[in-house]
Amino acid sequence: AEAAExxxxxxxxxxxxxxxxxKGGVGKSTFSALLAHGLAADESKQVALxxxxxxxxxxxxxxxxxxxxxxxxxxxxxxxxxxxNLGVMxxxxxxxxxxxxVIWRGPKKNGLIKQFLRDVDWGEVDYLIVDTPPGTSDxxxxxxxxxxxxxxxxxxIITTPQEVSLQDVRKEINFCRKVKxxxxxxxxNMSGFVCPKCKNESQIFPPTTGGAEKMCQNLNVSLLGxxxxxxxxxKSCDRGQSFLAEAPESPATLSYxxxxxxxxxxxxxxxxxxxxxx
Amino acid sequence: xxxxxxxxxxxxxxxxxxxxKGGVGKSTISTELALALRSAGKRVGIxxxxxxxxxxxxxxxxxxxxxxxxxxxxxxxxVGQDKAIALMSIGFLLERxxxxVVWRGPKKNALIKQFxxxxxWGDLDFLIVDTPPGTSDxxxxxxxxLRPYQLLGAILVTTPQ
Numbered sequence: 001a002e003a004a005e006x007x008x009x010x011x012x013x014x015x016x017x018x019x020x021x022x023k024g025g026v027g028k029s030t031f032s033a034l035l036a037h038g039l040a041a042d043e044s045k046q047v048a049l050x051x052x053x054x055x056x057x058x059x060x061x062x063x064x065x066x067x068x069x070x071x072x073x074x075x076x077x078x079x080x081x082x083x084x085n086l087g088v089m090x091x092x093x094x095x096x097x098x099x100x101x102v103i104w105r106g107p108k109k110n111g112l113i114k115q116f117l118r119d120v121d122w123g124e125v126d127y128l129i130v131d132t133p134p135g136t137s138d139x140x141x142x143x144x145x146x147x148x149x150x151x152x153x154x155x156x157i158i159t160t161p162q163e164v165s166l167q168d169v170r171k172e173i174n175f176c177r178k179v180k181x182x183x184x185x186x187x188x189n190m191s192g193f194v195c196p197k198c199k200n201e202s203q204i205f206p207p208t209t210g211g212a213e214k215m216c217q218n219l220n221v222s223l224l225g226x227x228x229x230x231x232x233x234x235k236s237c238d239r240g241q242s243f244l245a246e247a248p249e250s251p252a253t254l255s256y257x258x259x260x261x262x263x264x265x266x267x268x269x270x271x272x273x274x275x276x277x278x
Numbered sequence: 279x280x281x282x283x284x285x286x287x288x289x290x291x292x293x294x295x296x297x298x299k300g301g302v303g304k305s306t307i308s309t310e311l312a313l314a315l316r317s318a319g320k321r322v323g324i325x326x327x328x329x330x331x332x333x334x335x336x337x338x339x340x341x342x343x344x345x346x347x348x349x350x351x352x353x354x355x356x357v358g359q360d361k362a363i364a365l366m367s368i369g370f371l372l373e374r375x376x377x378x379v380v381w382r383g384p385k386k387n388a389l390i391k392q393f394x395x396x397x398x399w400g401d402l403d404f405l406i407v408d409t410p411p412g413t414s415d416x417x418x419x420x421x422x423x424l425r426p427y428q429l430l431g432a433i434l435v436t437t438p439q
Contacts, residue, residue, distance in 0.1 A: 022331055022378075024300010024411040025437075055412035056298055101298075103413045106383025134300040134411055135330035136378045137386070164305075168331040171378040178380065234439045 003149050005118055009076075010150035012124040013048070015267040017184065018143065018155040022172030023165040024134035026158045027189035027227075029058035030237055031256075032131035035156075036063075037242040038260035040086040045126040048079060050116060051090035052143055053133035054102050054109045060092035064240025068093055076121035089120050106138035113142050117149075127267070134168075136175040144179045153267045154184035156224065159215075161191055161207035166215050173219055184266050185222035187259055188212035193229040194251065204229055225259040227252050285350055286394065288401035289323070291430040294420070300411035302437045305333035308408035311433075312363050320403040323354065325393055326367035327420050328410035329379050329386050335369040345370045351396035366397045383415035390416060394423040404430075 010016075019032045032049060040047040051059035060066050068080045070093045079087030091102060091112060104112075122128070130147075133139055144152070155176050159169040169186070176183050188211060193202050207214075216223040230252040236243035244253050286292075295308045305328070312322045326334040335341040338357040345366070346353045354364035368379060368389065381389075399405065407424070410416055421429075 024302075024331070026301055055414055056300070101413045103418065105387075105415050105418060109414070136380045137330055138382050138415075141380065141382060160301075164333050164336060165301075167333070167336060167375070170376040171330070174376055175378040175380055178378065238439055 002114075002118075006114075006146055006149035009118055009120075009122075010128075010147070013122065013128045013150055014126050015270075016128045016130065016147060016150060016152045017263065017267070018130045018132060018147075018152060018181070019158065020132050020140070020155050020172050020176070021134050021158045021165075022136060022168035022170075022175070023159065026160045026165055027187075028134070028158045029053070029062055029131050030233060030243075031156070031158055031187060031189070032129050033059060033062040033237070034242065034244055034256050035260055035263065036086055036088075036127075036129050037244055038257065039127050039129075039264065040083055043085055045085060046124055047086045048122045048125045048128045049086070049088045049131065050120075050128060051088070051092065051131045052113050052116065052139050053131060054091045054104065054112060054139065056133060057090045057092035058237075059088060059090045059131055061098075061240055062237045063088050065093070066098060066240065070094060073121065076119045077116075079120055079122060087122065089116055109138050110142040113139060114146055117146050136171060140175065141179070144181055152181060153270050154182035156184050156263060157186045157221075158189060159186060159212050160189055160205050161203070161211040162205045163209040165205075166209065166212070169212075170215065170219065173221060183221050184263055185224035186212050186216050187224050188226040190229045191226035224262050225255050227255040227259070284395065285397055285399055286405075286427050289399055289405045289427065290403050291428055292405045292407065292424055293430050294407045294409065294424075294432040295435060296409050296417070296432050297411055297435045298413060299436065302435050304411075304435045305337060305408050307433070307435050308406050309334060309337045312404075312406050313358060315404050315406075316358055316360075316363055321362070321401060323364035323399050323402045323405045324366070325397070325405060325407045326365070326369070327390050327393060327416050328408060329368045329381065329389065329416065331410060332367045332369040334365060334408055335367050338363070338365060340365065341369060341375060343370055348398055350398040353398055364399055364402065366393055386415050387419040390419040391423050394420070 036049040071078045232247045
């Protein structure tokens with residue numbers, strides 16, 4: 001009966017993309033937010049962003065929605081809307097203060113994730129983007145399990161160039177394979193820095209073992225793109241503004257836009273193939 | 279009645295390295311702190327309780343090591359220039375380095391308890407405990423398991439943003 005409830009709620013969701021890593025602090029939330037903004041630029045598309053990082057929900061701040069509260073209506077919880085076609089849900093909206101620590105064990109976290117999926121009234125959604133915490137644990141197992149009620153187009157996996165990150169990301173790739181979650185591809189963040197003054201390029205996080213490129217070759221997954229470091233990215237996140245809108249000329253913006261397009265193409269193609277089969 | 283000498287009986291101080299946020303340098307700081315204390319002549323151990331993303335073995339170049347058992351439990355891997363820093367991490371228990379540890383909370387909790395009670399640390403001045411990001415199972419469990427011992431305190435790591 002529960003599975004049927006979830007299926008009903010998620011029936012109007014056309015595409016679902018999970019943003020994963022394995023490593024913390026590589027830019028999952030940053031990427032999830034920009035993916036949401038990028039897809040919502042097309043006003044004819046309805047985009048939903050779900051933040052299931054219960055201990056460290058970054059999405060409210062990154063989307064400029066800190067302090068917002070969730071409202072209940074007859075049809076469930078209302079997402080918080082950034083634009084008419086971009087709705088957001090995060091545990092951050094349920095806290096009375098942004099400094100409140102959510103110190104929950106796995107089962108309680110799973111319960112909240114299920115509630116998000118069951119009780120949030122998303123309406124008709126073209127893209128549901130799910131931002132996750134680092135790791136391969138309760139939240140990840142649960143989201144894959146609960147979303148099996150609908151279908152997940154795939155996972156976008158975020159990394160930085162260094163081996164200490166890749167090490168954890170390889171585990172995440174194995175997790176995806178274990179739970180039969182298709183991998184749309186890998187994004188390498190913090191991939192080089194071009195000095196705005198002297199235009200010299202530095203590798204702040206040197207790819208000592210070949211970076212995401214080598215890892216993707218070895219594991220036969222797609223490298224969606226590399227995004228260089230740009231101090232404006234962090235600033236935009238802190239201020240709750242879309243980096244793509246704040247710095248349209250940045251090489252990082254160009255990279256992000258290319259990656260977002262590739263994800264969109266993957267989802268559309270996937271849908272088309274499914275329709276063909278049906 | 280025999281008073282059992284626990285595996286942590288010889289540890290003088292325990293330091294937790296925490297954040298909340300991932301990727302800010304907890305494991306890096308834990309490693310450097312251990313090396314610096316060792317340089318200053320202290321006896322040091324590192325307990326890596328990041329079960330999903332154990333970074334410490336690679337940072338100390340022992341990612342290919344395995345652990346052995348003795349009468350009092352697991353023997354830590356000895357690292358550092360003089361092989362005098364004792365290290366325990368789930369990294370050493372994995373069959374393959376790329377194996378994902380896809381465990382729910384209760385299984386993680388059980389292993390963390392075991393890491394606290396079943397590693398033969400010996401006599402240490404400092405035991406540094408590296409944690410994963412967040413405020414969840416691992417953190418609750420490690421604090422509960424360490425409560426009977428001399429918990430010196432926590433060091434919190436952040437970045438400026």
